Amino acid sequence: MKYEETWNEVEEYISRKVIREPPYMESALKRSINSGIPQISVPVTEGKLINIMAKAINAKKALEIGVLWGYGTMNIASAMGNDGMVTGLERVEKHAEIARQNIKEAGLESRVEIRTGDAMESLISMRDSREGPFDLIFIDADKGPYADYFRICLDLSHQGTIIFVDNMVWRGRIIESDSTDEDVIGIRRLYDELEKQDGIDATVIQSVGSKGYDGFAVIRVLRDTHK
Numbered sequence: 001m002k003y004e005e006t007w008n009e010v011e012e013y014i015s016r017k018v019i020r021e022p023p024y025m026e027s028a029l030k031r032s033i034n035s036g037i038p039q040i041s042v043p044v045t046e047g048k049l050i051n052i053m054a055k056a057i058n059a060k061k062a063l064e065i066g067v068l069w070g071y072g073t074m075n076i077a078s079a080m081g082n083d084g085m086v087t088g089l090e091r092v093e094k095h096a097e098i099a100r101q102n103i104k105e106a107g108l109e110s111r112v113e114i115r116t117g118d119a120m121e122s123l124i125s126m127r128d129s130r131e132g133p134f135d136l137i138f139i140d141a142d143k144g145p146y147a148d149y150f151r152i153c154l155d156l157s158h159q160g161t162i163i164f165v166d167n168m169v170w171r172g173r174i175i176e177s178d179s180t181d182e183d184v185i186g187i188r189r190l191y192d193e194l195e196k197q198d199g200i201d202a203t204v205i206q207s208v209g210s211k212g213y214d215g216f217a218v219i220r221v222l223r224d225t226h227k
């Protein structure tokens with residue numbers, strides 16, 4: 001892609017000029033690299049947006065589906081006061097372990113609980129036990145069940161809940177209507193769900209940079225949907 005080099009340089013410029021991150025983010029990133037965790041956390045520009053959004057809505061209860069090494073988690077937890085709580089769902093034990101270390105080193109452990117296991121199982125038991133409602137939800141795990149995650153997240157929402165969803169452009173592959181790829185199909189199912197849901201306000205922003213060509217959805221729940 002012709003613009004790739006420019007995108008990366010621009011991202012680097014933006015990061016340097018405008019993104020302020022706490023010093024623990026750098027050592028957390030290093031720990032993730034040293035432990036061989038895939039480098040698929042959200043771009044810093046998106047992480048900062050989630051952080052600002054959490055502050056803007058004064059989020060006190062947040063849910064993250066797909067924690068990895070805790071970058072998104074820490075962006076949400078650091079936006080909260082000591083009365084805040086982030087619940088993170090992560091299937092891979094090693095990711096959860098590194099994330100817990102990072103979160104502890106950041107001094108955020110009293111505001112974060114990471115639950116290991118399959119996200120769908122965790123979400124179903126959360127709904128069954130009437131957990132929530134959450135003020136902010138970040139969906140960023142496997143793409144196949146995205147629409148199912150979203151529907152269950154509505155059951156864990158209240159009026160005004162903000163739902164962020166990463167990877168909503170997937171290198172542009174989301175327009176491949178005849179795709180047999182389970183990720184593409186999964187993300188497209190979420191678009192179908194967004195199309196037919198009338199209780200939400202939503203947008204998708206395309207993005208480029210070090211994490212390639214992708215994008216994210218920002219959704220606001222219009223009515224109380226807590227089950």
Ligand code: SAH
Nearest residue numbers: 041042066068071072091118119140141142
């Ligand atoms: N939100 C993170 C990045 C998440 S990457 C950030 O921006 O910092 C996706 C994560 O989802 C990976 O850690 C992966 O192990 C996890 N994951 C994938 N499928 C899952 C599932 N079914 N249940 C729980 N976690 C899952």
Ligand code: DHB
Nearest residue numbers: 040041042140141166167
């Ligand atoms: C990939 C990127 C992501 O942001 C994610 O959540 C999962 C996978 C990837 O590039 O493979």
Ligand code: MG
Nearest residue numbers: 040140166167
């Ligand atoms: Mg992602």
